[in-house]
Amino acid sequence: MLPQEVSTHYGLNPGMELPLVSDEDYILLSRPIHRLAKLYIEPTDACNLHCRTCIRNSWDEPTGMMTKETFAHIIAGIEEFSPRPSVFFGGFGEPLAHPEILQMVRTAKQLGASVELITNGTMLDAPTARSLIMAGLDRLWVSLDGARPESYADIRLGARLPQVISNLRRFRRLQGETSAPQAPQTRLGIAFVAMRRNIGDLPQLLALAQELGVSDFHVSHVLPYTKELETEALYRSPAESGYRPGTTRIRLYLPWIGDSSFLPGIALDDGCDKFHLYLTGMPLDNGRNRCPFIERGSASIAWDGGLSPCLELLHSHTSYLNGAERTTNRYVIGNVRDQSLSELWNSPEYVAFRERVADFTFAPCAWCASCPLAQENGEDCYGNPAPSCGGCLWAQGLIRCP
Numbered sequence: 001m002l003p004q005e006v007s008t009h010y011g012l013n014p015g016m017e018l019p020l021v022s023d024e025d026y027i028l029l030s031r032p033i034h035r036l037a038k039l040y041i042e043p044t045d046a047c048n049l050h051c052r053t054c055i056r057n058s059w060d061e062p063t064g065m066m067t068k069e070t071f072a073h074i075i076a077g078i079e080e081f082s083p084r085p086s087v088f089f090g091g092f093g094e095p096l097a098h099p100e101i102l103q104m105v106r107t108a109k110q111l112g113a114s115v116e117l118i119t120n121g122t123m124l125d126a127p128t129a130r131s132l133i134m135a136g137l138d139r140l141w142v143s144l145d146g147a148r149p150e151s152y153a154d155i156r157l158g159a160r161l162p163q164v165i166s167n168l169r170r171f172r173r174l175q176g177e178t179s180a181p182q183a184p185q186t187r188l189g190i191a192f193v194a195m196r197r198n199i200g201d202l203p204q205l206l207a208l209a210q211e212l213g214v215s216d217f218h219v220s221h222v223l224p225y226t227k228e229l230e231t232e233a234l235y236r237s238p239a240e241s242g243y244r245p246g247t248t249r250i251r252l253y254l255p256w257i258g259d260s261s262f263l264p265g266i267a268l269d270d271g272c273d274k275f276h277l278y279l280t281g282m283p284l285d286n287g288r289n290r291c292p293f294i295e296r297g298s299a300s301i302a303w304d305g306g307l308s309p310c311l312e313l314l315h316s317h318t319s320y321l322n323g324a325e326r327t328t329n330r331y332v333i334g335n336v337r338d339q340s341l342s343e344l345w346n347s348p349e350y351v352a353f354r355e356r357v358a359d360f361t362f363a364p365c366a367w368c369a370s371c372p373l374a375q376e377n378g379e380d381c382y383g384n385p386a387p388s389c390g391g392c393l394w395a396q397g398l399i400r401c402p
Contacts, residue, residue, distance in 0.1 A: 011035035011083055019295070019358065025281045030295055033354045036081055036345050037297030040311060041074060042066070042091025043098035044303050049120055050157045053145070053193050055092050058225040059317040065098055066303040070337055071107075074301060077341025078111055088402070090118035090141070091302065091314060096128060106135040114138045118191065118402060120156065121164035129171040132186070133178045139187040139216070141402050142168060145195075147204035155198060168212050189216035191402055195232040220400040223393060224320040235398055253278045289360040291395045299345065306332040307344050309353060311401060312394055313377075313387060321366065321391050327376045331387045357389055365391035 002012065010031060012018075019030040031037060046063045047054070078084060087108045089095045096119050098104070108115045117132070118141035132140065144164070146152030152161035168188070175185060190209050192202065202219075209217050224230035276283065293300075293310035300308045308314045313331040320326065333353075334344045344350060363382045365374035373381050380388035393399045 008083060011037065023283070026283075031297050033294055033297060033358050034346075034351065035297050036085045036299060036341075038088060038299075039074075039078065039085045040088045040091060040298060040300040041071075041104075042093060042301065042303050042314065043071075043089060043095045043101055043104060045091065045093040045315070046097050047094040047120070048097060048122060049094070049159050051145075052155050052157065053195075053222055053225070053229065055223075055225055055315065055317050058319060059315060061315055063093075064303045066305070068100065070303075070305040071100070071104060073305065073336040074341065075107055075111065077336060078108070078113065080340060080342040084111055084113040085297075086114040086116070088116045088118070090116075090402075091300065091311065093303070094120055094123065096123040102128065102131045102135065105132060105137055109136045116141060116402070118143065120159060121167050122159050124164075124167040124171060126170060126174065129167070129174050130178055133171075133175050136184075137186050138184070139189055140171070141189040141191050141216075141218070143191045143193075144205060145193050146198050147201040147208055151198050151201050155193075155195075165208070165212075172213055187215045188213060189218060189402060190214050191218045191220070193220055193222050194234055195222045195229075196234060197232060199234060216402070218400065218402050221393075221398045223399045225317065227320060230320040230323070251276045251278060253281070255280065288396050289362075290397075291357045291360070291389065291392070292400065293394070294354050294357045301336060302332075305335045305337045306330075307334055307336060307341070308332055309350070309357070310394070312392060321374065321393075324375055326374070326391060329377055329387065331377075356384070360389070360395065362388050362390035366393065366396050 006012070012032065012035075016032050016034070018032050021028040021030070044063070044065045045061070046065065047056070050056075078087070089101065089104065095101050095117055101117075105115055105117065115137055116139040117137060121142045121144070124142075142164070143156075144152070145155045146161065149161045152164075153159065172188070190205070192205060194202065206217065221235050222229055222232055224233055291310070298310070300311050300314050302308065302314050306314075308331055312328060316328065316330040318325055318327050333347060333350045336344065361382065362384050363371075363373070363380035365371070365380065365388070368374060371381055373379070374391050377388055377391065378386040380390055384390075389395055394401075
């Protein structure tokens with residue numbers, strides 16, 4: 001028995017199955033995987049920068065802009081869901097490069113959805129900032145991969161850090177001038193991709209985040225789309241880590257950490273491989289082989305209207321896993337121009353896929369590194385049909401998205 005407002009907020013219906021994880025000290029009840037809770041919308045895969053970390057370094061796909069008709073189909077589809085899924089404008093392009101992005105944000109907000117947008121910050125001029133604030137944008141994410149002009153420019157080729165920081169400061173100032181006194185403020189978030197070449201900037205970047213009034217700071221490892229990026233990764237290759245699925249790990253319980261020097265070196269260097277880490281009783285690592293996209297009830301729509309289960313499957317590309325090149329083939333459930341969003345979300349194929357990923361009985365491709373099948377997300381050696389997710393680094397907790 002749950003209060004009606006709770007059931008409505010989380011989309012809980014009688015007879016619905018919910019994932020439940022328990023331990024000696026806690027119970028975690030996850031959201032239902034068959035309720036659409038978050039929708040990633042890629043307005044365009046075009047961008048004004050050429051970053052070292054970009055997926056464009058490993059693909060040969062056409063650049064395109066989402067049409068008004070495609071977006072209208074998406075909006076009509078969102079209206080079919082109650083409660084409304086949150087909307088996240090972002091994918092593998094710069095959303096602010098789309099000429100209709102401001103109207104897209106306004107339209108999504110008029111549906112009553114929570115709306116977020118991620119940007120590299122270079123195109124966040126005064127009129128754009130003011131329009132996003134007036135539209136009621138709930139959260140603005142900015143990708144910042146360095147705290148010093150030289151380290152930032154070394155990664156985000158074609159961008160200047162002082163300009164981006166100036167844009168963010170102006171955004172904050174305009175927010176105070178534009179927002180109504182009782183109106184909710186747009187939350188500001190920073191997304192940081194950690195690499196060997198920029199990890200030294202993290203403390204300074206955190207200090208900058210405090211100065212800018214940032215409420216959310218998101219850190220991810222780099223996904224090695226190129227051989228060079230594999231050498232930049234701060235994590236060891238999964239196959240070299242010493243961990244294997246099924247390995248028994250000690251549960252290491254930690255007190256509140258006031259001084260990071262308290263932690264023994266082994267917890268920092270090998271904690272993810274040898275220990276289940278708990279901080280004040282709650283797990284720091286919530287396990288591997290868990291898809292964050294499926295667990296948060298999300299789906300992704302490319303600029304051409306193709307609906308995929310996650311950002312990883314939105315476009316075909318190559319990356320590097322355990323020293324070998326790996327191909328990820330695009331996987332599309334259907335197109336919102338041909339079928340409604342609810343039809344696609346509730347299609348037998350998509351329901352079966354979500355359940356298969358939630359069970360995660362895929363071959364351990366990320367940890368095995370001994371089979372040619374691991375070099376592609378096709379059928380795996382356990383007989384799982386394409387796309388198989390055993391080699392996905394998102395599901396191993398290494399790559400994260402806001």
